[in-house]
Amino acid sequence: MTKVLVIDDDRDMCLLLRKFLERNNFEVIDFTSGKKALAWYEENMPDIVLCDLRLEDISGLEILQKMKATNPSLPFLIITGYSDVRSAVEIMRHGAYDYITKPLFPDEILVTIKQALANGEAIKNQPVKSAQSQKKTSENAPDLEFDMHEDYVVGPSQAFQQILKQVKLVAPTNYSVIIYGETGSGKEAVANEIHRHSKRAKEPFIAIDCGALSKDLAASELFGHEKGSFTGALNQKVGSFELANGGTIFLDEVANLSYDIQVSLLRVVQERKMRRVGGTKDIELDVRIIVASNEKLWNATQDGKFREDLYHRFNEFSIEIPPLRDRKEDIMHFAGYFLRITNKELEKNVTRFSQDVINAFNNYVWHGNLRELRNVVKRAVLLSDGDTIELKSLPFEITNYEKINEFIPSQPARSNDITNAATPQAATTPAVKSGSLDLKSASIDAEYETILEALKQVNFNKSKAAKLMKIDRKTLYNKIKEYQLLNNK
Structure with missing residues (x-):
């Protein structure tokens, strides 16, 4: 019989869960004290744990960490109130499988417990592949599998699975969300996934790249304008917020918005109404706002780039994409x-x-x-x-990445002028290879190192590297192609 450990400082909740789970053929052990539950756990091993997020004597996070330290595959569920979903995410990041919100519903409890148990068994029974079998799997790339949540590709890493759990956690709410992540990490895809699992899924999802908005036209793009409101406004325009009414608007790289636009945006967030540029009437809005940034917005507020009051309005929930x-x-x-x-x-x-x-x-x-x-x-x-x-x-930078690390020092160059990288002081290895006094080869080596240094300084942006070295982009591409041919001989 599956053994369930229930930890909740509400005696009535423990009794309710005990009776319900016992009727469904579970063996239940319950505690109203987290410390007593941990003492029992040291001598016993439950199959699954249901733990209240907030206990009087110890935190749910501390219980999770201590139990997971001895049994990493232990299914651990959080019991929480609706208002504590953000705290529940923090615990899920430390290894909790899922959460159950109060008031509790029988069907949800049973389904979540069964899923958690199945996941725990899968982790426990996951075979450790030998190097030989790993090599065989790698070479047979057509057998690579991928999971999809509808149109959303799901990565197998634990970090990606945690992102999905956070999406599931926040999607049904109406919270504003900040998504942090580097360029190209999939911030818009995560925002779209939140929308598709929300109550607004049948309404519009409008994505705006704030970094691409010109300062003069940003207000028009976001809020629309009336005919004749400025030079070139030949017709009335409906803005992105109005188009997203009833649904979700996603503002990517929101820190790039000017101060004036941030002021207008604050009114939209606070009052849920907007006015077109040149307009006189307020338009009521029912829009969920998701924003994204590749830098911490709190740091931007400290640097004076982003309004602190707007940051706090957006920061109801945050997701970080590694x-x-x-x-x-x-x-x-x-x-x-x-x-x-x-x-x-x-x-x-x-x-x-x-x-x-x-x-x-x-x-x-x-x-x-x-x-x-x-x-x-x-x-x-x-x-x-x-x-x-x-x-x-x-591409060149991928096939030669190990050589780049070998030839180029980790510390930044002392000058922005890439020509200094070709001098003896900047070179990390001599251009003349051991046993060779070939002047042509030495020249090629020096040129090769200079190009690698330039690429590294600009994160392998070839256009910027060419500008840095004061050559045109076509010349750089020809040089790279030449080195690839030499390397493959």
């Missing part, structure tokens, strides 16, 4: 997905990645995150002749 380089388990998972959709787009049949490509993908830092990975896979599929993606189809 960069792809910190989610190694997701790299080949998403690469496999991008491979499949690119095959459909290009009507090709590239079915796998070579082991060298897999190693290169896993060693690379992915400055552009999922967006960069998608573009690399699309390019590689286009360039591939057979059914396997090889190293020769990958």
